[in-house]
Amino acid sequence: MKKEALVLLPGTLCDERLWEHQLEHLTDVSDPSVSMLTGADTIEGMAESVLKHAPERFALAGLSLGGIVAMEVIRQAPERVTRLALLDSNPHGPKPEQLESWKSLMSKVESGQFQSIVEEKLLPNLIHPGRQEDDQLVSTIKDMAERVGPEGYVQQLMAVSTRSDLREGLRQINVPTLLLVGREDQVCPLSLHEEMQATISESRLVIVDDCGHLSSLERPEEVTAALRNWLIE
Template identity: 60%
Template structure:
Protein backbone atom coordinates (compact mmCIF):
# COMPACT_ATOMS: atom_id res chain seq x y z
CA UNK A 1 0.00 0.00 0.00
CA UNK A 2 1.44 3.41 -0.98
CA UNK A 3 1.78 6.39 1.26
CA UNK A 4 -1.10 8.84 1.39
CA UNK A 5 -0.35 12.29 -0.04
CA UNK A 6 -0.54 14.84 2.79
CA UNK A 7 -0.35 18.60 2.32
CA UNK A 8 0.46 20.70 5.38
CA UNK A 9 -0.37 24.42 5.32
CA UNK A 10 1.55 26.77 7.64
CA UNK A 11 0.09 29.76 9.42
CA UNK A 12 0.89 33.45 8.99
CA UNK A 13 4.64 34.16 9.04
CA UNK A 14 5.38 30.42 9.36
CA UNK A 15 7.26 28.04 7.10
CA UNK A 16 8.01 24.31 6.99
CA UNK A 17 9.47 24.44 10.51
CA UNK A 18 5.98 24.82 11.94
CA UNK A 19 5.51 21.17 10.91
CA UNK A 20 9.03 19.92 11.59
CA UNK A 21 8.12 17.15 14.04
CA UNK A 22 5.16 16.01 11.97
CA UNK A 23 7.18 15.82 8.75
CA UNK A 24 9.87 13.76 10.45
CA UNK A 25 7.58 11.36 12.27
CA UNK A 26 4.80 10.89 9.72
CA UNK A 27 7.05 10.30 6.72
CA UNK A 28 6.70 6.53 7.08
CA UNK A 29 2.97 6.66 6.31
CA UNK A 30 2.52 9.86 4.31
CA UNK A 31 4.00 11.52 1.24
CA UNK A 32 4.26 14.99 2.77
CA UNK A 33 4.52 18.38 1.12
CA UNK A 34 4.31 21.88 2.58
CA UNK A 35 1.91 24.16 0.79
CA UNK A 36 2.99 27.70 -0.09
CA UNK A 37 0.54 30.39 1.00
CA UNK A 38 2.92 33.34 0.67
CA UNK A 39 2.42 34.28 -2.98
CA UNK A 40 -1.29 35.23 -3.09
CA UNK A 41 -3.21 38.00 -1.34
CA UNK A 42 -6.64 36.36 -1.13
CA UNK A 43 -7.80 33.19 0.58
CA UNK A 44 -9.42 32.02 -2.64
CA UNK A 45 -6.20 32.62 -4.54
CA UNK A 46 -4.17 30.73 -1.96
CA UNK A 47 -6.55 27.78 -2.15
CA UNK A 48 -6.50 27.78 -5.94
CA UNK A 49 -2.71 27.77 -5.89
CA UNK A 50 -2.60 24.82 -3.48
CA UNK A 51 -5.00 22.86 -5.67
CA UNK A 52 -3.04 23.58 -8.83
CA UNK A 53 0.02 21.92 -7.31
CA UNK A 54 -1.74 19.11 -5.43
CA UNK A 55 -2.26 15.44 -6.32
CA UNK A 56 -5.68 14.39 -7.57
CA UNK A 57 -6.63 13.26 -4.05
CA UNK A 58 -4.88 14.12 -0.79
CA UNK A 59 -5.21 14.60 2.95
CA UNK A 60 -4.99 18.20 4.10
CA UNK A 61 -4.02 19.83 7.39
CA UNK A 62 -3.69 23.53 8.12
CA UNK A 63 -2.89 25.61 11.19
CA UNK A 64 -4.30 29.10 11.74
CA UNK A 65 -4.21 30.87 8.35
CA UNK A 66 -3.37 27.46 6.90
CA UNK A 67 -6.63 26.17 8.35
CA UNK A 68 -8.58 29.04 6.83
CA UNK A 69 -7.06 28.24 3.44
CA UNK A 70 -7.77 24.53 3.98
CA UNK A 71 -11.47 25.26 4.46
CA UNK A 72 -11.49 27.11 1.16
CA UNK A 73 -9.61 24.27 -0.57
CA UNK A 74 -12.34 21.86 0.52
CA UNK A 75 -15.00 24.31 -0.61
CA UNK A 76 -13.41 24.62 -4.06
CA UNK A 77 -12.68 20.92 -4.57
CA UNK A 78 -14.49 18.75 -1.98
CA UNK A 79 -14.04 15.61 -4.07
CA UNK A 80 -10.25 15.85 -3.88
CA UNK A 81 -9.72 16.09 -0.11
CA UNK A 82 -9.88 12.68 1.59
CA UNK A 83 -9.28 13.83 5.17
CA UNK A 84 -9.16 17.28 6.74
CA UNK A 85 -7.43 18.50 9.90
CA UNK A 86 -7.92 22.06 11.13
CA UNK A 87 -5.54 23.18 13.87
CA UNK A 88 -5.96 26.37 15.88
CA UNK A 89 -8.03 27.96 13.16
CA UNK A 90 -10.98 30.31 12.68
CA UNK A 91 -14.00 30.05 10.35
CA UNK A 92 -15.28 33.52 11.15
CA UNK A 93 -14.79 36.72 9.21
CA UNK A 94 -12.41 39.41 10.50
CA UNK A 95 -13.45 41.69 13.34
CA UNK A 96 -13.08 45.50 13.11
CA UNK A 97 -10.46 45.51 15.86
CA UNK A 98 -8.44 42.90 14.00
CA UNK A 99 -8.51 44.90 10.78
CA UNK A 100 -7.40 47.97 12.74
CA UNK A 101 -4.46 46.05 14.23
CA UNK A 102 -3.46 44.66 10.82
CA UNK A 103 -3.52 48.16 9.34
CA UNK A 104 -1.08 49.25 12.05
CA UNK A 105 1.17 46.30 11.24
CA UNK A 106 1.13 47.32 7.58
CA UNK A 107 2.28 50.79 8.58
CA UNK A 108 5.04 49.28 10.73
CA UNK A 109 6.23 47.23 7.75
CA UNK A 110 6.33 50.36 5.59
CA UNK A 111 8.32 52.13 8.32
CA UNK A 112 10.93 49.36 8.32
CA UNK A 113 9.80 47.94 11.68
CA UNK A 114 8.79 44.49 10.46
CA UNK A 115 10.94 42.61 13.01
CA UNK A 116 9.19 44.34 15.90
CA UNK A 117 5.81 42.90 14.95
CA UNK A 118 6.54 39.29 15.87
CA UNK A 119 8.80 40.02 18.82
CA UNK A 120 6.73 42.73 20.53
CA UNK A 121 3.15 42.20 19.41
CA UNK A 122 2.51 38.65 18.17
CA UNK A 123 4.58 36.39 20.41
CA UNK A 124 2.65 36.93 23.67
CA UNK A 125 -0.47 35.52 21.99
CA UNK A 126 1.17 32.84 19.85
CA UNK A 127 2.38 30.44 22.52
CA UNK A 128 1.52 29.32 26.04
CA UNK A 129 2.81 31.72 28.67
CA UNK A 130 5.04 28.99 30.10
CA UNK A 131 6.90 28.79 26.77
CA UNK A 132 7.81 32.46 26.59
CA UNK A 133 11.14 31.61 28.25
CA UNK A 134 11.92 28.89 25.70
CA UNK A 135 14.70 30.64 23.81
CA UNK A 136 14.98 27.99 21.10
CA UNK A 137 11.26 28.08 20.34
CA UNK A 138 11.20 31.89 20.35
CA UNK A 139 14.23 32.04 18.05
CA UNK A 140 12.61 29.63 15.59
CA UNK A 141 9.34 31.57 15.51
CA UNK A 142 11.15 34.86 14.91
CA UNK A 143 13.40 33.34 12.25
CA UNK A 144 10.40 31.86 10.43
CA UNK A 145 8.87 35.34 10.30
CA UNK A 146 12.08 36.83 8.92
CA UNK A 147 12.35 34.12 6.28
CA UNK A 148 8.73 34.59 5.15
CA UNK A 149 9.44 38.30 4.95
CA UNK A 150 7.59 41.57 5.04
CA UNK A 151 6.13 41.52 1.52
CA UNK A 152 4.62 38.05 1.96
CA UNK A 153 3.31 39.16 5.35
CA UNK A 154 1.51 42.10 3.74
CA UNK A 155 -0.10 39.70 1.26
CA UNK A 156 -1.19 37.42 4.11
CA UNK A 157 -2.62 40.35 6.05
CA UNK A 158 -4.60 41.45 2.99
CA UNK A 159 -5.92 37.93 2.58
CA UNK A 160 -7.16 37.57 6.17
CA UNK A 161 -8.57 41.10 6.23
CA UNK A 162 -10.61 40.55 3.05
CA UNK A 163 -11.74 37.01 3.75
CA UNK A 164 -15.39 36.00 3.96
CA UNK A 165 -17.05 34.29 6.89
CA UNK A 166 -16.76 30.56 6.20
CA UNK A 167 -19.20 29.22 8.79
CA UNK A 168 -21.96 28.74 6.22
CA UNK A 169 -19.65 26.44 4.24
CA UNK A 170 -18.78 24.14 7.12
CA UNK A 171 -21.93 22.03 6.87
CA UNK A 172 -20.87 21.10 3.35
CA UNK A 173 -17.62 19.47 4.49
CA UNK A 174 -18.20 15.74 4.14
CA UNK A 175 -14.74 14.24 4.63
CA UNK A 176 -13.60 13.04 8.08
CA UNK A 177 -12.39 16.13 9.92
CA UNK A 178 -10.13 16.39 12.94
CA UNK A 179 -10.15 19.64 14.90
CA UNK A 180 -7.19 20.32 17.19
CA UNK A 181 -6.71 23.34 19.43
CA UNK A 182 -4.52 24.36 22.34
CA UNK A 183 -6.46 24.87 25.54
CA UNK A 184 -4.84 28.29 26.00
CA UNK A 185 -4.99 29.42 22.38
CA UNK A 186 -5.63 33.17 22.63
CA UNK A 187 -5.82 33.73 18.86
CA UNK A 188 -8.27 31.00 17.82
CA UNK A 189 -9.82 29.84 21.09
CA UNK A 190 -11.51 26.56 21.92
CA UNK A 191 -14.94 28.09 21.35
CA UNK A 192 -14.19 28.55 17.65
CA UNK A 193 -13.43 24.85 17.36
CA UNK A 194 -16.55 23.82 19.25
CA UNK A 195 -18.46 25.92 16.74
CA UNK A 196 -16.77 24.12 13.84
CA UNK A 197 -17.29 20.71 15.41
CA UNK A 198 -21.00 21.42 15.73
CA UNK A 199 -21.29 22.47 12.09
CA UNK A 200 -19.03 19.94 10.32
CA UNK A 201 -20.98 16.67 10.11
CA UNK A 202 -18.17 14.11 10.37
CA UNK A 203 -15.87 15.84 12.85
CA UNK A 204 -14.28 15.41 16.24
CA UNK A 205 -12.51 17.89 18.48
CA UNK A 206 -9.39 17.37 20.57
CA UNK A 207 -8.33 20.04 23.06
CA UNK A 208 -4.61 19.88 23.86
CA UNK A 209 -3.62 20.91 27.37
CA UNK A 210 -0.75 23.29 28.24
CA UNK A 211 -0.75 24.60 24.71
CA UNK A 212 -1.30 27.90 22.94
CA UNK A 213 -1.77 28.81 19.29
CA UNK A 214 1.24 27.15 17.66
CA UNK A 215 0.24 23.67 18.78
CA UNK A 216 2.33 21.73 16.27
CA UNK A 217 5.48 23.29 17.77
CA UNK A 218 4.39 23.59 21.40
CA UNK A 219 3.11 20.03 21.79
CA UNK A 220 4.62 18.36 18.72
CA UNK A 221 4.51 14.73 19.85
CA UNK A 222 0.85 14.91 20.83
CA UNK A 223 -0.14 16.66 17.61
CA UNK A 224 1.82 14.12 15.57
CA UNK A 225 0.08 11.25 17.37
CA UNK A 226 -3.35 12.65 16.56
CA UNK A 227 -2.41 13.22 12.94
CA UNK A 228 -0.93 9.72 12.64
CA UNK A 229 -4.12 8.15 13.93
CA UNK A 230 -6.18 10.45 11.72
CA UNK A 231 -4.21 9.37 8.64
CA UNK A 232 -4.42 5.70 9.54
CA UNK A 233 -8.12 6.02 10.39
CA UNK A 234 -7.52 4.22 13.68
CA UNK A 235 -10.15 6.08 15.65
CA UNK A 236 -8.09 9.15 16.58
CA UNK A 237 -10.76 10.29 18.98
CA UNK A 238 -10.39 7.72 21.73
CA UNK A 239 -7.30 8.67 23.69
CA UNK A 240 -7.02 8.52 27.45
CA UNK A 241 -4.84 10.80 29.48
CA UNK A 242 -3.94 14.43 29.42
CA UNK A 243 -6.07 15.62 26.50
CA UNK A 244 -9.79 16.18 26.61
CA UNK A 245 -11.85 14.89 23.71
CA UNK A 246 -14.99 16.84 23.00
CA UNK A 247 -17.79 16.84 20.49
Protein backbone atom coordinates in the same frame (compact mmCIF):
# COMPACT_ATOMS: atom_id res chain seq x y z
CA MET B 1 0.29 -0.08 -0.54
CA LYS B 2 0.66 3.49 -1.76
CA LYS B 3 0.70 6.07 1.03
CA GLU B 4 -1.85 8.85 1.11
CA ALA B 5 -0.54 12.27 0.09
CA LEU B 6 -0.68 14.76 2.97
CA VAL B 7 -0.50 18.50 2.25
CA LEU B 8 0.40 20.67 5.26
CA LEU B 9 -0.35 24.41 5.26
CA PRO B 10 1.57 26.69 7.65
CA GLY B 11 0.24 29.70 9.52
CA THR B 12 1.08 33.38 9.18
CA LEU B 13 4.84 34.04 9.14
CA CYS B 14 5.54 30.30 9.28
CA ASP B 15 7.28 27.88 6.93
CA GLU B 16 7.85 24.12 6.83
CA ARG B 17 9.54 24.23 10.24
CA LEU B 18 6.08 24.61 11.78
CA TRP B 19 5.52 20.97 10.70
CA GLU B 20 9.04 19.65 11.31
CA HIS B 21 8.03 16.88 13.74
CA GLN B 22 5.08 15.80 11.61
CA LEU B 23 7.17 15.72 8.43
CA GLU B 24 9.63 13.41 10.16
CA HIS B 25 7.26 11.13 12.06
CA LEU B 26 4.25 10.67 9.76
CA THR B 27 6.10 9.26 6.76
CA ASP B 28 5.11 5.68 7.63
CA VAL B 29 1.40 6.47 7.20
CA SER B 30 1.51 9.29 4.63
CA ASP B 31 3.56 11.13 2.02
CA PRO B 32 3.73 14.61 3.61
CA SER B 33 4.68 17.90 1.98
CA VAL B 34 4.31 21.59 2.84
CA SER B 35 2.69 24.19 0.60
CA MET B 36 3.87 27.71 1.45
CA LEU B 37 1.24 30.44 1.69
CA THR B 38 3.11 33.27 0.03
CA GLY B 39 2.80 34.92 -3.35
CA ALA B 40 -0.94 35.70 -3.16
CA ASP B 41 -2.86 38.34 -1.21
CA THR B 42 -6.27 36.64 -1.04
CA ILE B 43 -7.40 33.42 0.62
CA GLU B 44 -8.91 32.34 -2.69
CA GLY B 45 -5.61 32.90 -4.48
CA MET B 46 -3.69 30.97 -1.85
CA ALA B 47 -6.13 28.07 -2.16
CA GLU B 48 -5.81 28.08 -5.94
CA SER B 49 -2.02 27.87 -5.60
CA VAL B 50 -2.30 24.93 -3.18
CA LEU B 51 -4.59 23.09 -5.59
CA LYS B 52 -2.33 23.82 -8.55
CA HIS B 53 0.65 22.14 -6.88
CA ALA B 54 -1.13 19.40 -4.90
CA PRO B 55 -1.66 15.78 -5.99
CA GLU B 56 -4.99 14.90 -7.58
CA ARG B 57 -6.34 13.64 -4.23
CA PHE B 58 -4.83 14.32 -0.84
CA ALA B 59 -5.35 14.70 2.89
CA LEU B 60 -5.15 18.33 3.98
CA ALA B 61 -4.07 19.89 7.28
CA GLY B 62 -3.66 23.58 8.06
CA LEU B 63 -2.84 25.62 11.15
CA SER B 64 -4.22 29.13 11.72
CA LEU B 65 -3.98 30.90 8.32
CA GLY B 66 -3.29 27.44 6.91
CA GLY B 67 -6.59 26.24 8.33
CA ILE B 68 -8.45 29.16 6.76
CA VAL B 69 -6.89 28.35 3.40
CA ALA B 70 -7.68 24.65 3.91
CA MET B 71 -11.37 25.53 4.37
CA GLU B 72 -11.26 27.45 1.09
CA VAL B 73 -9.44 24.59 -0.67
CA ILE B 74 -12.15 22.10 0.25
CA ARG B 75 -14.80 24.65 -0.73
CA GLN B 76 -13.22 25.04 -4.17
CA ALA B 77 -12.44 21.36 -4.80
CA PRO B 78 -14.21 19.07 -2.32
CA GLU B 79 -13.72 16.06 -4.60
CA ARG B 80 -9.93 16.28 -4.22
CA VAL B 81 -9.69 16.35 -0.41
CA THR B 82 -9.87 12.93 1.27
CA ARG B 83 -9.71 14.15 4.88
CA LEU B 84 -9.30 17.51 6.62
CA ALA B 85 -7.49 18.72 9.75
CA LEU B 86 -8.00 22.26 11.06
CA LEU B 87 -5.56 23.26 13.80
CA ASP B 88 -5.91 26.45 15.85
CA SER B 89 -8.02 28.06 13.16
CA ASN B 90 -11.02 30.35 12.65
CA PRO B 91 -13.91 30.03 10.17
CA HIS B 92 -15.34 33.49 10.89
CA GLY B 93 -14.93 36.54 8.72
CA PRO B 94 -12.83 39.41 10.10
CA LYS B 95 -14.21 41.63 12.86
CA PRO B 96 -13.98 45.44 12.60
CA GLU B 97 -11.43 45.62 15.42
CA GLN B 98 -9.29 43.02 13.66
CA LEU B 99 -9.38 44.98 10.43
CA GLU B 100 -8.20 48.09 12.27
CA SER B 101 -5.42 46.15 13.97
CA TRP B 102 -4.20 44.58 10.71
CA LYS B 103 -4.32 47.95 8.94
CA SER B 104 -2.14 49.39 11.70
CA LEU B 105 0.28 46.45 11.46
CA MET B 106 0.61 46.86 7.69
CA SER B 107 1.39 50.54 8.17
CA LYS B 108 4.05 49.73 10.76
CA VAL B 109 5.62 47.08 8.54
CA GLU B 110 5.83 49.56 5.69
CA SER B 111 7.59 52.02 8.03
CA GLY B 112 10.28 49.46 8.88
CA GLN B 113 8.98 48.04 12.16
CA PHE B 114 8.66 44.40 11.06
CA GLN B 115 11.11 42.95 13.58
CA SER B 116 9.62 44.79 16.54
CA ILE B 117 6.13 43.62 15.51
CA VAL B 118 7.28 40.00 15.56
CA GLU B 119 8.99 40.31 18.93
CA GLU B 120 6.62 42.63 20.79
CA LYS B 121 3.18 42.11 19.22
CA LEU B 122 3.11 38.57 17.85
CA LEU B 123 5.29 36.36 20.04
CA PRO B 124 3.44 37.08 23.31
CA ASN B 125 0.20 35.85 21.70
CA LEU B 126 1.50 32.92 19.68
CA ILE B 127 2.80 30.57 22.36
CA HIS B 128 1.86 29.51 25.88
CA PRO B 129 3.07 31.93 28.60
CA GLY B 130 5.19 29.12 30.02
CA ARG B 131 7.10 28.80 26.74
CA GLN B 132 8.05 32.46 26.29
CA GLU B 133 11.54 31.75 27.68
CA ASP B 134 12.10 28.67 25.51
CA ASP B 135 15.01 30.04 23.48
CA GLN B 136 14.93 27.33 20.82
CA LEU B 137 11.19 27.69 20.23
CA VAL B 138 11.36 31.49 20.14
CA SER B 139 14.37 31.40 17.80
CA THR B 140 12.54 29.08 15.39
CA ILE B 141 9.51 31.40 15.30
CA LYS B 142 11.70 34.44 14.66
CA ASP B 143 13.65 32.64 11.93
CA MET B 144 10.44 31.56 10.18
CA ALA B 145 9.12 35.13 10.29
CA GLU B 146 12.38 36.43 8.86
CA ARG B 147 12.16 33.97 5.97
CA VAL B 148 8.59 34.97 5.08
CA GLY B 149 9.63 38.59 5.46
CA PRO B 150 7.82 41.93 5.53
CA GLU B 151 6.39 41.66 2.00
CA GLY B 152 5.04 38.16 2.61
CA TYR B 153 3.56 39.26 5.93
CA VAL B 154 1.71 42.17 4.32
CA GLN B 155 0.31 39.79 1.67
CA GLN B 156 -0.90 37.46 4.42
CA LEU B 157 -2.50 40.33 6.36
CA MET B 158 -4.26 41.48 3.19
CA ALA B 159 -5.54 37.94 2.63
CA VAL B 160 -7.08 37.56 6.09
CA SER B 161 -8.45 41.11 5.91
CA THR B 162 -10.47 40.31 2.79
CA ARG B 163 -11.44 36.73 3.62
CA SER B 164 -15.01 35.48 3.51
CA ASP B 165 -16.95 33.96 6.39
CA LEU B 166 -16.48 30.24 5.82
CA ARG B 167 -18.89 28.89 8.44
CA GLU B 168 -21.72 27.98 6.11
CA GLY B 169 -19.39 25.94 3.91
CA LEU B 170 -18.43 23.78 6.90
CA ARG B 171 -21.85 22.13 6.71
CA GLN B 172 -20.89 20.68 3.33
CA ILE B 173 -17.76 18.92 4.60
CA ASN B 174 -18.30 15.15 4.60
CA VAL B 175 -14.78 13.77 5.04
CA PRO B 176 -13.12 12.71 8.32
CA THR B 177 -12.18 15.98 10.01
CA LEU B 178 -9.82 16.61 12.91
CA LEU B 179 -10.23 19.81 14.90
CA LEU B 180 -7.26 20.48 17.18
CA VAL B 181 -6.58 23.44 19.46
CA GLY B 182 -4.21 24.42 22.24
CA ARG B 183 -6.25 24.91 25.39
CA GLU B 184 -4.62 28.29 26.01
CA ASP B 185 -4.79 29.50 22.39
CA GLN B 186 -5.58 33.21 22.62
CA VAL B 187 -5.69 33.80 18.85
CA CYS B 188 -8.17 31.07 17.82
CA PRO B 189 -9.71 29.91 21.11
CA LEU B 190 -11.35 26.62 22.00
CA SER B 191 -14.85 28.05 21.54
CA LEU B 192 -14.29 28.41 17.78
CA HIS B 193 -13.37 24.74 17.51
CA GLU B 194 -16.37 23.65 19.55
CA GLU B 195 -18.51 25.65 17.11
CA MET B 196 -16.87 23.92 14.15
CA GLN B 197 -17.35 20.51 15.76
CA ALA B 198 -21.06 21.21 16.09
CA THR B 199 -21.19 22.11 12.38
CA ILE B 200 -19.02 19.46 10.68
CA SER B 201 -20.74 16.08 10.81
CA GLU B 202 -17.66 13.82 10.69
CA SER B 203 -15.46 15.83 13.05
CA ARG B 204 -13.51 15.02 16.19
CA LEU B 205 -12.12 17.61 18.60
CA VAL B 206 -8.71 17.25 20.26
CA ILE B 207 -7.64 19.74 22.95
CA VAL B 208 -3.92 19.98 23.72
CA ASP B 209 -3.21 21.06 27.30
CA ASP B 210 -0.54 23.62 28.26
CA CYS B 211 -0.45 24.84 24.69
CA GLY B 212 -1.01 28.12 22.90
CA HIS B 213 -1.57 28.92 19.23
CA LEU B 214 1.36 27.22 17.49
CA SER B 215 0.42 23.74 18.64
CA SER B 216 2.50 21.74 16.17
CA LEU B 217 5.65 23.48 17.42
CA GLU B 218 4.74 23.74 21.10
CA ARG B 219 3.46 20.19 21.58
CA PRO B 220 4.76 18.31 18.54
CA GLU B 221 4.36 14.77 19.92
CA GLU B 222 0.72 15.30 20.88
CA VAL B 223 -0.11 16.91 17.54
CA THR B 224 1.65 14.17 15.57
CA ALA B 225 -0.24 11.51 17.53
CA ALA B 226 -3.57 13.20 16.79
CA LEU B 227 -2.73 13.51 13.08
CA ARG B 228 -1.63 9.88 12.96
CA ASN B 229 -4.97 8.73 14.40
CA TRP B 230 -6.79 10.94 11.90
CA LEU B 231 -4.79 9.56 8.97
CA ILE B 232 -5.42 5.90 9.81
CA GLU B 233 -9.03 6.10 11.00
